Amino acid sequence: MGSFLYLLLCVLFFLSFLQIISPSSHRSCLHDQSSALLQFKHSFSINKSASEDSTYPKAESWKPHTDCCSWDGVTCDIVNGHVIGLDLSNSWLYGSIHSNTTLFHLRHLQRLSLAYNHFNYSPIPYGFHLLTSLTHLNLSSSAFSGQIPLEILGLTKLVSLDLSWNHNLLKLENLSWSHKLLKLEKPSFRTLVQRLTNLRKLHLAYVNISSIVPDFLADFSSLTSLDLRYCQLYGIFPKSIFLHPNLQSLRVSENLNLTLYLPDFHSGSSLRILDLSRTNFSGELPASINKLKLLNSLYLKACNFSGSISSSIGPIPSSVTGLSNLITLSLHGNSLSGAIPRSISKLVNLEHLYLSSNNFSGTVELDEFFKLKNLTYLHLSDNSLSLITTVHINSSFPKFIQLGLSSCNISKFPDFLRNQNELQSLDISNNKIHGQIPKWMWNVGKETLDYMNLSHNFLQGLEEPPAILPWGSLQYLDLHSNQLQGPLPIPSISTSFFSISNNKLTGKIPRLICKASSLEILDLSNNNLSGLIPQCLGDFSKSISVLKLRNNRFHGPIPQKISNGSSLRTLDINNNQLKGHVPRSLVNCKRLEVLDLGNNQLNDTFPFWLESLPKLQVLDLRMNKFHGPVGCPRTNCAFSKLRIVDLSRNEFTGDFPSTYFLHWSAMMMSDENKSQFKYMGDTYYQDSVTVMNKGREMVYEKILTIFTTIDFSYNRFQGEIPESIGNLRSLLRLNFSGNNFAGSIPSSLGNLTMLESLDLSHNKLSGEIPQQLTTLTFLAVLILSGNNLIGPIPRGKQFDTFLNTSYEGNSGLCGFPLLRKCGDTEVVQNPTSLFHQDQDSEATSEEFDWKIVLMGYGCGVIIGVVIGHTIFWRQNGWLRRIMSTKLSKWEGQMSKKKGNNRKRR
Numbered sequence: 016m017g018s019f020l021y022l023l024l025c026v027l028f029f030l031s032f033l034q035i036i037s038p039s040s041h042r043s044c045l046h047d048q049s050s051a052l053l054q055f056k057h058s059f060s061i062n063k064s065a066s067e068d069s070t071y072p073k074a075e076s077w078k079p080h081t082d083c084c085s086w087d088g089v090t091c092d093i094v095n096g097h098v099i100g101l102d103l104s105n106s107w108l109y110g111s112i113h114s115n116t117t118l119f120h121l122r123h124l125q126r127l128s129l130a131y132n133h134f135n136y137s138p139i140p141y142g143f144h145l146l147t148s149l150t151h152l153n154l155s156s157s158a159f160s161g162q163i164p165l166e167i168l169g170l171t172k173l174v175s176l177d178l179s180w181n182h183n184l185l186k187l188e189n190l191s192w193s194h195k196l197l198k199l200e201k202p203s204f205r206t207l208v209q210r211l212t213n214l215r216k217l218h219l220a221y222v223n224i225s226s227i228v229p230d231f232l233a234d235f236s237s238l239t240s241l242d243l244r245y246c247q248l249y250g251i252f253p254k255s256i257f258l259h260p261n262l263q264s265l266r267v268s269e270n271l272n273l274t275l276y277l278p279d280f281h282s283g284s285s286l287r288i289l290d291l292s293r294t295n296f297s298g299e300l301p302a303s304i305n306k307l308k309l310l311n312s313l314y315l316k317a318c319n320f321s322g323s324i325s326s327s328i329g330p331i332p333s334s335v336t337g338l339s340n341l342i343t344l345s346l347h348g349n350s351l352s353g354a355i356p357r358s359i360s361k362l363v364n365l366e367h368l369y370l371s372s373n374n375f376s377g378t379v380e381l382d383e384f385f386k387l388k389n390l391t392y393l394h395l396s397d398n399s400l401s402l403i404t405t406v407h408i409n410s411s412f413p414k415f416i417q418l419g420l421s422s423c424n425i426s427k428f429p430d431f432l433r434n435q436n437e438l439q440s441l442d443i444s445n446n447k448i449h450g451q452i453p454k455w456m457w458n459v460g461k462e463t464l465d466y467m468n469l470s471h472n473f474l475q476g477l478e479e480p481p482a483i484l485p486w487g488s489l490q491y492l493d494l495h496s497n498q499l500q501g502p503l504p505i506p507s508i509s510t511s512f513f514s515i516s517n518n519k520l521t522g523k524i525p526r527l528i529c530k531a532s533s534l535e536i537l538d539l540s541n542n543n544l545s546g547l548i549p550q551c552l553g554d555f556s557k558s559i560s561v562l563k564l565r566n567n568r569f570h571g572p573i574p575q576k577i578s579n580g581s582s583l584r585t586l587d588i589n590n591n592q593l594k595g596h597v598p599r600s601l602v603n604c605k606r607l608e609v610l611d612l613g614n615n616q617l618n619d620t621f622p623f624w625l626e627s628l629p630k631l632q633v634l635d636l637r638m639n640k641f642h643g644p645v646g647c648p649r650t651n652c653a654f655s656k657l658r659i660v661d662l663s664r665n666e667f668t669g670d671f672p673s674t675y676f677l678h679w680s681a682m683m684m685s686d687e688n689k690s691q692f693k694y695m696g697d698t699y700y701q702d703s704v705t706v707m708n709k710g711r712e713m714v715y716e717k718i719l720t721i722f723t724t725i726d727f728s729y730n731r732f733q734g735e736i737p738e739s740i741g742n743l744r745s746l747l748r749l750n751f752s753g754n755n756f757a758g759s760i761p762s763s764l765g766n767l768t769m770l771e772s773l774d775l776s777h778n779k780l781s782g783e784i785p786q787q788l789t790t791l792t793f794l795a796v797l798i799l800s801g802n803n804l805i806g807p808i809p810r811g812k813q814f815d816t817f818l819n820t821s822y823e824g825n826s827g828l829c830g831f832p833l834l835r836k837c838g839d840t841e842v843v844q845n846p847t848s849l850f851h852q853d854q855d856s857e858a859t860s861e862e863f864d865w866k867i868v869l870m871g872y873g874c875g876v877i878i879g880v881v882i883g884h885t886i887f888w889r890q891n892g893w894l895r896r897i898m899s900t901k902l903s904k905w906e907g908q909m910s911k912k913k914g915n916n917r918k919r920r
């Protein structure tokens with residue numbers, strides 16, 4: 016028995032001895048470490064939307080009384096059980112980190128990653144100096160904000176620091192992040208790189224650095240990866256950094272004020288990734304770039320490069336093979352010219368090629384690109400190229416994912432598309448493709464296509480069209496500005512954007528449209544469609560936000576039932592033959608901004624109840640059979656957001672109470688608040704700023720938000736023009752012509768200092784022209800003809816530029832520009848200029864033109880012209896008159912160019 020006990024003791028002793036000397040991986044977790052980890056975990060909530068898709072909450076599996084060294088994401092020192100590694104990247108953590116966090120109890124940590132969580136824009140906590148062993152710190156994409164704390168600079172052992180992308184680009188917020196960036200001011204970037212001299216990887220993309228790049232960064236002998244994208248750097252980037260022998264990845268793109276000079280590259284460079292897009296760069300691409308033998312990604316987007324690429328990337332075959340590791344080549348948006356060298360087909364590993372938006376010219380045989388078997392992204396849009404293909408269909412092609420071939424002078428539907436069953440995005444807009452969309456297209460990218468743009472071609476129809484278009488994943492379908500005939504094709508249920516405006520479609524809207532319930536934007540404008548508007552378009556207004564049916568031949572009533580919670584933002588049914596009432600259910604459309612019912616046969620009273628729509632900015636009822644007074648029973652008629660209102664050519668009657676315009680606050684804003692040019696809908700879609708979803712840019716309806724106009728012309732209004740009109744200080748155009756307004760011209764009009772055009776013609780106005788109008792320094796158009804005005808015409812400023820036609824038919828007026836001098840008793844009238852009114856004449860320069868304002872989505876160019884035009888007017892007072900006659904011609908030209916604006920790069 017004794018010997019047995021002895022033996023047992025020996026065995027126990029031996030076992031514990033083993034445990035001490037052997038570096039067993041079973042050294043279990045220390046109690047304080049495991050409780051620190053658990054407390055850290057419990058200081059957050061678990062929120063799926065904090066991390067990327069297809070991730071899982073690692074800390075979920077952590078349980079008390081288990082060995083923390085075996086927990087997901089935790090690494091321990093095998094000798095002493097200290098936690099030395101913690102990887103909680105993509106772990107759905109949501110909430111702030113405070114400086115008392117138990118994370119800092121893990122004193123032996125060497126590697127820490129909290130990347131891809133959401134720390135709710137809390138600052139990076141103080142206390143990092145406690146983690147003196149840290150070599151790797153990764154706080155990327157985690158929604159930290161504020162100044163980077165000084166303590167981080169105490170971590171002198173750091174070899175890898177990643178604080179990049181700390182504006183959360185994931186799903187929680189929209190993109191109003193710019194004020195929530197991490198900052199590197201105090202300490203500065205300079206101090207940081209002075210202290211952390213062991214760094215090999217430094218990733219600070221999206222940290223607001225706002226400084227120069229210190230020269231001595233080039234002395235970091237071990238630097239392998241530097242990412243300073245979107246850091247608001249300026250000054251001159253130290254050229255010697257490019258020549259660093261160990262540097263593998265250099266990304267400094269999106270620093271518009273950072274000046275870069277490329278050095279003469281040496282062979283022996285380790286560079287694999289070079290990203291200099293959108294920096295301040297000019298000159299030619301140096302030929303020595305061919306010496307970067309290991310380069311696989313070259314991003315030189317929008318760098319102002321000019322010259323040809325043949326001299327550097329493809330002259331001599333040997334130097335081309337020099338870059339034969341290239342996988343990505345992005346030269347989008349430069350000024351490169353000349354031909355695209357055939358030798359580009361020697362870059363056999365290319366997967367992504369972006370040559371769009373340059374000045375490349377000449378004929379390109381697509382077959383050259385087909386030799387690149389790995390090519391999946393090919394973008395050649397917007398050059399002066401002519402694309403041709405000669406290959407037979409049975410050749411083997413690369414399987415493309417994205418094809419951008421807009422404006423490539425393509426004249427027939429490209430045959431090679433037949434085999435493309437992995438295509439996600441196809442842009443062949445702005446070409447010269449005639450004929451029908453061939454029926455084999457119904458199988459192209461049937462499951463994969465999500466973007467297709469065939470707009471601005473000469474397509475005439477669809478060959479054997481299926482009842483519903485087949486592409487099951489298609490979200491964006493643009494067929495506008497073709498010559499499509501026949502019935503309206505119906506997009507698949509996945510489609511949210513569908514435009515087929517500016518075609519020659521006929522017939523009714525098929526009832527099947529009711530199945531396309533994802534539609535957010537539906538534009539059928541400018542066709543020959545007829546019949547009734549299906550009720551379901553009103554029913555699924557929960558998803559639909561833009562519905563444009565203008566310039567067709569629809570008749571019958573507007574769908575009366577519009578559901579509660581509607582997303583409708585724009586309803587444009589101008590110029591049809593619609594009858595009946597304005598649907599009262601529009602009152603449910605709390606997001607409505609644009610209501611354009613003009614040029615129909617609606618017979619209703621003034622829809623004063625629209626006053627309750629908090630966002631209504633544009634109201635057009637022009638040329639209908641509206642009648643009665645325009646007042647609001649019981650309320651102030653506070654159309655507080657209204658900026659553009661056209662009630663002209665109806666049968667409205669009555670006078671305006673003196674308080675009428677007092678609450679139209681959008682038209683009262685002073686000039687300063689409007690200094691930025693914005694378009695309506697800019698913020699509505701979150702597509703514009705940095706989330707380049709697969710390199711795509713969607714453009715939607717744009718209306719300049721500073722445009723303000725009132726057109727009440729050709730009704731039967733009467734009484735005096737209320738003085739309160741003088742409150743609408745940001746008004747640009749006012750037209751009260753063709754009514755029965757009496758009394759004198761209110762002198763408060765002199766307060767409308769932005770006014771460019773004033774038409775009060777054909778009323779019964781009497782008295783003198785108020786002297787105050789001479790203060791309107793932007794007034795380019797004044798029409799007072801056909802009234803009973805008397806006395807001297809004011810002199811000075813704009814009044815010296817108006818012609819006598821402005822005053823015709825007022826027998827009591829005198830002075831320049833009329834022949835009749837003031838004080839004369841004899842009336843001198845030039846018989847040829849006697850006023851002659853033609854009710855239908857559109858010739859007065861001040862018929863407000865809706866075409867300018869509502870050009871449809873993608874009208875940036877037109878609006879650009881209008882802005883430019885306005886500014887031009889303001890700077891060149893007396894030239895204005897000439898310009899106004901030109902504007903209408905421009906419109907014609909610009910509308911042809913519209914498409915250029917809309918293209919995806």
Ligand SMILES: *[C@@H]1O[C@H](CO)[C@@H](O)[C@H](O)[C@H]1NC(C)=O
Nearest residue numbers: 060061062063064065109187
């Ligand atoms: C997850 O995040 C969303 C968005 O910030 C928030 O609305 C939600 O309440 C969060 N859920 C939890 C459980 O914290």
Ligand SMILES: *[C@@H]1O[C@H](CO)[C@@H](O)[C@H](O)[C@H]1NC(C)=O
Nearest residue numbers: 054058112113114115116117
């Ligand atoms: C840490 O600090 C925060 C904020 O000051 C406080 O709400 C929290 O209770 C503290 N936690 C601990 C464990 O002391």
Ligand SMILES: *[C@@H]1O[C@H](CO)[C@@H](O)[C@H](O)[C@H]1NC(C)=O
Nearest residue numbers: 104130153155175177216218
């Ligand atoms: C930081 O973590 C993210 C997510 O795991 C990773 O993609 C990134 O490469 C890491 N950064 C560095 C410098 O290793």
Ligand SMILES: *[C@@H]1O[C@H](CO)[C@@H](O)[C@H](O)[C@H]1NC(C)=O
Nearest residue numbers: 188189190191698699700701
């Ligand atoms: C986007 O964020 C801004 C500011 O936080 C907010 O006012 C706006 O309503 C948000 N828009 C959407 C569509 O969530």
Ligand SMILES: *[C@@H]1O[C@H](CO)[C@@H](O)[C@H](O)[C@H]1NC(C)=O
Nearest residue numbers: 246247248249269270271272
């Ligand atoms: C570039 O510099 C100009 C002039 O100093 C400044 O107005 C602008 O904000 C800077 N842009 C960026 C992105 O830093």
Ligand SMILES: *[C@@H]1O[C@H](CO)[C@@H](O)[C@H](O)[C@H]1NC(C)=O
Nearest residue numbers: 362363364365387388389390
């Ligand atoms: C193309 O891609 C494949 C798979 O990624 C790779 O093995 C091959 O080396 C690449 N290059 C060429 C020229 O096929």
Ligand SMILES: *[C@@H]1O[C@H](CO)[C@@H](O)[C@H](O)[C@H]1NC(C)=O
Nearest residue numbers: 617618619639640641642666
């Ligand atoms: C408008 O409708 C009313 C009846 O609701 C009718 O009396 C009137 O004639 C109509 N007006 C026009 C111009 O059609």
Ligand SMILES: *[C@@H]1O[C@H](CO)[C@@H](O)[C@H](O)[C@H]1NC(C)=O
Nearest residue numbers: 738739740741742763765766
């Ligand atoms: C016009 O402006 C003057 C001076 O600012 C002011 O006294 C007057 O009340 C204004 N009139 C109206 C109608 O706004």
